[in-house]
Amino acid sequence: xxxxxxxxxxxxxxxxxxxxxxxxxxxxxxxxxxxxxxxxxxxxxxxxxxxxxxxxxxxxxxxxxxxxxxxxxxxxxxxxxxxxxxxxxxxxxxxxxxxxxxxxxxxxxxxxxxxxxxxxxxxxxxxxxxxxxxxxxxxxxxxxxxxxxxxxxxxxxxxxxxxxxxxxxxxxxxxxxxxxxxxxxxxxxxxxxxxxxxxxxxxxxxxxxxxxxxxxxxxxxxxxxxxxxxxxxxxxxxxxxxxxxxxxxxxxxxxxxxxxxxxxxxxxxxxxxxx
Numbered sequence: 001x002x003x004x005x006x007x008x009x010x011x012x013x014x015x016x017x018x019x020x021x022x023x024x025x026x027x028x029x030x031x032x033x034x035x036x037x038x039x040x041x042x043x044x045x046x047x048x049x050x051x052x053x054x055x056x057x058x059x060x061x062x063x064x065x066x067x068x069x070x071x072x073x074x075x076x077x078x079x080x081x082x083x084x085x086x087x088x089x090x091x092x093x094x095x096x097x098x099x100x101x102x103x104x105x106x107x108x109x110x111x112x113x114x115x116x117x118x119x120x121x122x123x124x125x126x127x128x129x130x131x132x133x134x135x136x137x138x139x140x141x142x143x144x145x146x147x148x149x150x151x152x153x154x155x156x157x158x159x160x161x162x163x164x165x166x167x168x169x170x171x172x173x174x175x176x177x178x179x180x181x182x183x184x185x186x187x188x189x190x191x192x193x194x195x196x197x198x199x200x201x202x203x204x205x206x207x208x209x210x211x212x213x214x215x216x217x218x219x220x221x222x223x224x225x226x227x228x229x230x231x232x233x234x235x236x237x238x239x240x241x242x243x244x245x246x247x248x249x250x251x252x253x254x255x256x257x258x259x260x261x262x263x264x265x266x267x268x269x270x271x272x273x274x275x
Contacts, residue, residue, distance in 0.1 A: 009075040009111070016068045022046070023060035026072055034060075040072060043079055044113035047071040056113070073111045083115040089142065090267055094151040094260060095132075096121070097267055100143045102246040106134045121145055133159055136220065138235075141168070141251025142269065154259040159217065164256040168212045168222055169275045171248035172231040173240065175201050176208040183225040187218040194225045207234060209275060222249060250275050 014029050026037045026046075038060045040046060048057040049069040057070065064070060087099040098117060100106065105116040113119040122129045130152035132144045146152035158164040181196040193215040200209040208231070212222050223239045226232060232240030234248040253268040 009073075009078075012072040012074065014070055016064045016066055016070065018066050020064055021060070022048070022057060022062045022064055022070065025064060025070065030072065030074070032074070037072070040074055040079055040112070042114075044108050044119065045073045045075075045079065045111055047073070047110070075111050078111045078115075081115050083120055086117050086120055089269070090265075092258065092260070094148055095144060095146045095155055097142055097144050097254065099269060099273060100135055100140060102140045103137060105137045106143060107131050117143055118145065132156055133217065135251055136223075136247070136249070138237075138247035139249040139251065140246075140273075141249075142254055142267065143251070144254070151260065158256055158259060162215055164254065166214055166217075166251060167253035167255075168214070169199075169250045169252050170210050170212055170222060170226060171234045171275050172208050172210055172226055173206070173234060174208065174231050175205045176210060176229075176231045177201070178210060183229065185225060185228055187221060187224055190216070190218060192216050192218045192221055192225070194222055196226070223247075248275055 012026070012030050016025055022041070023034050023037050026032065027034050041058050041060050044056050044058065046057045047054045047070070048064070084101045084104050086101070086104065088096060089099055090097040098121065100117045107113065107118045108116040118129050118131050121127060127147050130146040130149060132146055132152060132155045135141060135143050144155060146155050176198055178196045178198045183194045183196065184192070186192055195213040195215070197211045198208055199211055202208065214221055220238070223233055223236055227236065227239035234240070235243045235245040236247055237243070252274060255266045257263070258265050
């Protein structure tokens, strides 16, 4: 079978008619070499339906009984990417806090998860991982990961109850002089609150470094709020102007009371990682 179509992203969706290993079945149906299929499975691009749920299937030798639905999201460009390394900032045993660099996903997509912080920590540190919150792939900064389900529930409650303060640095276009500027513009029909303070207007007055504290966590909240007042973030291709510069948005500080130890925690990225 010709495999020239694999130069473009493909979604393969099959149901087995007899008992077969996952790699043998997919090789037969797609015409892809088994080595490529194994690589794609290891990187989280293969899914199967188990007890009514679609889950990632990584084990190539898994025996699939007849009637099993299996999907392969195959994109050579995605699978060839090498994930940047995350950096451990704080290890509390049942959860940890990491620096996610620009370009690294918070979690994977249907097309794979090897370039996500969640999977990277699982593989590199051999720990069970639960996602607590998200951070745009284009943004960098602090992310929290839980290592057991009970810790995940406790930490998720911190975000839901707004008992955790999340501070960001953003380099915006133009001169913005702000002191506790509250932006209350609803997003997607939901309450959204961002508080902006100017840290430095650059010498050329063409850009400004601001600190943003968010009280809610809507999709692209900071990017949309700052663009809405006429000061889009530098490098923001969605809400500003196209640029070769990475999105100048950094989640740089967290403040919260640990729900496990009940001790206050304040964590800030070291200065060399600031904007």
